[in-house]
Amino acid sequence: MTPRDRVLVHFTADLVILTIRGGALHVLLVERANEPFAGLLALPGGFLRGAETVRQAAERELREETGVDPATLHLEQVGVYSAPDRDPRPRRVITCAFLAIAPDLPVPTAGSDARSARWTPVDDLLGGATRLAFDHDQVLADAVEQAREKLRFSTVATVFCEPEFTISDLREVYEAVWGVELDRPNFHRKVTDADGFIIPTDGKRAVPTGRPARLYRAGPADVLDPPMARTARTRPRF
Amino acid sequence: MTPRDRVLVHFTADLVILTIRGGALHVLLVERANEPFAGLLALPGGFLRGAETVRQAAERELREETGVDPATLHLEQVGVYSAPDRDPRPRRVITCAFLAIAPDLPVPTAGSDARSARWTPVDDLLGGATRLAFDHDQVLADAVEQAREKLRFSTVATVFCEPEFTISDLREVYEAVWGVELDRPNFHRKVTDADGFIIPTDGKRAVPTGRPARLYRAGPADVLDPPMARTARTRPRF
DNA sequence: AAAGTCTCTTGTCTTGTTGACAAGAAACTC
DNA sequence: GAGTTTCTTGTCAACAAGACAAGAGACTTT
The missing domain is CATH 1.10.10.10 (Winged helix-like DNA-binding domain superfamily/Winged helix DNA-binding domain)
Known part of the structure; x- marks a missing residue:
């Protein structure tokens, strides 16, 4: 192959910030101010800049969107989303999704792009009632499933709490x-x-x-062995 | 931010192809023919081309390096590696690592770059005796740990077998x-x-x-519940 | 042919974990 | 003080796992 075959791409970090509000799992969404998908809801995120690692870009976005110190909550990689048509702009945009687990945060501060951020119940989105921008429906579904598994085998559930x-x-x-x-x-x-x-x-x-x-x-432990059983309590018989 | 802040990067897919040979875990490595790191051992991989997804690029590399049909073995994402200095070339190169689990394959066919491919015992590499190109030592360690966990909770171990x-x-x-x-x-x-x-x-x-x-x-199952216990057999008492 | 050897396979016993659920403990209200 | 609510402890059966004995089925040796 020749170097000419190598595609030049833009790279973004998108955040699935989860919290518990009123007993229900919520995710932080922003309304897009610009094209593409202007006006649609999307996961917060942004382009990789300068000499950042992807994680550093995710931490920067987290700080910008929520105002919280990334060191105080849990942040882990979910995966890469690279379908060539996932972003309609001529230059390909590949994203790396991150899962953030946070306690119930104060009202999120509006991002620097004057996009309005809001907490949305995850159940409303996984049902397919609302469509998110890009492939963010899939990203959200993957991140929520990863969070569910993470709770089985780790102690991160405490990060959701005060x-x-x-x-x-x-x-x-x-x-x-x-x-x-x-x-x-x-x-x-x-x-x-x-x-x-x-x-x-x-x-x-x-x-x-x-x-x-x-x-x-x-406590100090971060792995849970044996894991939590995910089985539901049997309902009362009457 | 302005669009000028957005970094343009090259993107690669790197493969951690694991197999069992003679009772020991082996990984497929290639000797790099070109700079950077010419002559050093590295994980097989290559640049994203055209309208490929990252997974498609990984599957293409897998076919080129081993000649096997990617549909017949297990391939899953490990993660993104994006340290700005991980590749010394002026244009940043971000990689997505994939874990491939394969039965004992015939002698790997040399890649199109005339790089010599070889099976190497993983234990020799995790010990730090040999240094791999780029950040591939870390990639390998992460992929092996992911494979170990995967064996606990899934049935992929059969993919290592005939x-x-x-x-x-x-x-x-x-x-x-x-x-x-x-x-x-x-x-x-x-x-x-x-x-x-x-x-x-x-x-x-x-x-x-x-x-x-x-x-x-x-069999048809792919999850293992309850998982395999990773505890070692207690050694005989005498 | 009988005994020995080796590995695969089945079975047993003990221990620890889970699910179901009863009951005690600590607050408040009427 | 009785009732209510929620937190907390305790009990019991079912199940899974670790340790290990022993049977089963092949071959080899005596």
Whole structure:
């Protein structure tokens, strides 16, 4: 082959920023101000600049879109999306998607492009009701599936929570991401028995009604072995 | 930002082609004919051309390097490597690594660049004894770790085997990739009890000595639940 | 032919984990 | 104080995994 065969491409980093709001999994979307797909909803992201790595570009976009320090949340690669027609512009644009897991963030700051950012329930999007720009429907589906698997085998679920949280908070994370209902006592036993998953603190959290729940913080472990079982609680019989 | 900030890059697909030879995990490496890193060993790979997706480029390289039909083996994305100094040429080159799992292939055909391809034991490389071109040491390490995890939760181990194989063949795959010794009876029970993992055939394979082993072929399942335990067999006590 | 050897295969026992669910504990309200 | 709600602990059966004994089926040696 000759060097002339080599295609020159633009490269972007797109972000699937997930959080839990009101017991439901949400993703941060922006309304595109410019062509292509102006006016459509899309995942936040942007072009690789200068001497950045792709991860650094993702971290920069994360800071610009949400104002949060990338060091405080979980960011991992999802994969590359390179279909030649995924972007209609003459120059090919290949993207690398990243999954970000964040606690319930304050209202996102509008990006520098004056695009409006908003939290959207993931269930509304996976159903296919709303179409996203580019191939972002597929990117979102892949990232959510990766997050679901990640929760099975790692302790990242704590990143969805505030620094101090109850076991019920943590269980609600799993229930929101997996879309299932889990057995409270068994979940309690599982997470308290897992070495380094959660560490009890002295505090308790008063609830509107019922016994106050002990507060925990994230432990040092990052892998969960044996993994969390993703099976739903069997529904009551009547 | 202005469009001028957008970096134009070349894009490559690099392949980590793994196989088992003589009970040890091997990877296909090529000796680079051209600069940069001429003379050094590297993972096979090549530039994205025309309207290819990255996966199509990986499949094309796979066919060129090994002569095998990509449809017959397992190919999955590992990740993107984008450090700005990973390739010394003035134009940035970003790569997407792919993991390929193959049965013991015939002597690889030399690539079109007259580069000599060779199977190399992975253990020799992970130890750091040999340095690979670019960031391929890191790529290889990541791909091998991904293969190890993949074997836990999927049935891809059968792809390392011939179409018909014995349970010992399959066990040797796990032992080679994980670098551990597994308990024969427990492994036998595990894989025969797993739904759709392996299907018995009528044949048996004569061995130099001992009882002939029944032959199996790969079943329809691709996930393994519960997963394979990666724990080593405890060594005999004396 | 009988015994030995080697590997594949089946079975047993113990231990640990999971799912189902009962019941105790700690707050609040009426 | 009784009732309600939620958090937390405990119990039991079913299942999976690790350790390991022993049977099965081929060949080789005596």
